[in-house]
Amino acid sequence: MTRVLGTVLTLTPNPALDETYSVPALVPGSTHRVPTPLARAGGKGVNAARVAHQLGYRALAVAPSGGPAGKIFRAELESSGLPHVLVDSAAPTRRSMAFVDDASGLTSIFNETGFPLSPGEGEDLLGAVEAELPHTACLVGAGSLPPQAPPDFFARLVRLGNASGLPCIIDTSGPPPRGAAGRGRLPAQTQPRGTGGGNRAA
Secondary structure, eight states: OOOOSSEEEEEOSSOEEEEEEEESOOOTTSOOOOOOOEEEEESHHHHHHHHHHHTTOOEEEEEEEOHHHHHHHHHHHHHHTOOEEEEEOSSOOEEEEEEEETTTOOEEEEEOOOOOOOHHHHHHHHHHHHHHGGGEEEEEEESOOOTTOOTTHHHHHHHHHHHTTOOEEEEEESSOOTTSSSOSSSOOEEEEEOSSSOOTTO
16 A cells, blocks of 8 residues: 655644543433543544554644643543644643443534634644644644634645645635635645534534
8 A cells, every 4th residue: 555655744723532421321311320431532633643643654643732631632642652743722622522322322422612722822733733844745624623713724724735835635614714725836625514413523
């Protein structure tokens, strides 16, 4: 199998600590006792980097991390062996909780919206990406933006890629990222996601 010569770098500005609970039967309005959940660092970009890494490609996940959930998020990435650069943030890392109903086989997912990053933390994220560009073959910006994030955040990521002659893939929710395509030397591949099911950590 042909491998990418450079690194697949993913930026996840609003990552999540994915927690999966298993219950014998999920009964609305009742109390459930559950074992300790399975916890894993998540978010669209982190998940994409994890898959690329497992397939033998070089990958690097860039994301913010903060608060108690952020400590678990960081520890899981370190134990998994996935290369990563985490930017410390005052905002706590959000949680995404999945409740698996063993009786029906159905899963209910609750995604926190996340917390705003400071302007400086947003700049630090883009700066972390820029520092890795000499070793990068492809940029991926994925997942939702934190509340109050500048609407041109992903467009700035695309411009960084354009300046280095790199392809850039944007997979996010809501309307197309403003200015993320149609500028620069290389077009960006944008994929706005809807609000339907199937997004573990949107």
